[in-house]
Amino acid sequence: MNDKSSDQLNDSLTKLTELTELDIARIEANQAALELLLVLDQTKHQIVTAESITGGLIFSTLVDIPFGGSNKYGSFVVYDSEAKRIQLGILVNNIYSLKCAEEMAISALKKSSATIAISATGNAMPRAGEKKHLGHLEHLEHLEHLEHLGHLGEVFIGLAGYVDDKIIVVSTAHNFCSNSEICSKWCAKPEIELASYIEDSSYEINRNVSQLIRNKTVAMALGLCKKFVLEQKLLVDINKKIDLNESL
Secondary structure (H helix, E strand, C coil): CCHHHHHHHHHHHHHHHCCCHHHHHHHHHHHHHHHHHHHHHHHCCCEEEEECCCCCHHHHHHHHCCCCHHHEEEEEECCCHHHHHHHHCCCCCCCCCHHHHHHHHHHHHHCCCCCEEEEEEECCCCCCCCCCCCCCCCCEECCCCCCCCCCCCEEEEEEEEEECCEEEEEEEEEECCCCCHHHHHHHCCCHHHHCCHHHCCHHHHHHHHHHHHHHHHHHHHHHHHHHHHHHCCCCCCHHHHHHHHHHC
16 A cells, blocks of 8 residues: 555545444434435335424425435425424324324325325434433334424334325334434533523534434434334325325
């Protein structure tokens, strides 16, 4: 290896060691988007998203991949509770729940000509006075009895698609703060500092926590969607899908 190659290798290794938890989350989100789009391109599916916690980041990450335009339908960004009810007709009271994620995915699918829907809701917003509960919620599926959690890092993801004569939906709950160094730093901050976080270093910690949770949500949602497409026999015939929609 010549000196130039050696220097380039050392530079690359230095950059790798300088990657933060947030950097890695963003890389994983983009990798998951690429992998999903390759599958969607092969299977001829088109995707729509219904996003609360991620504010459109799931679909934006897909758009960042410079191919597969025909596989991207669009996104319902429904951050506020009222937006969920007006745009998607969400009925469940607890927006921090698997039931809400499921309703969001089903509604996005029915209100579009897409064949697959992803939804995401949860809490990625550190705020003053919040109970510093990181939780231990892992991959818990179909737990409709979980009520009014809304703790930092707890996220609910829904997936919906058409199989035979019905819509099928699966959902997953996860806590992204349970093993996070960034979230741990946030929890170590005194409450008095959180109350004025915009004016001091707490702002950066809050921002990093929020972005970390959102990017991890994106990576998980896209990865789960890839698995969903590969494991389920989902309809891709738009005409059949529209007929089904009218009867649902």
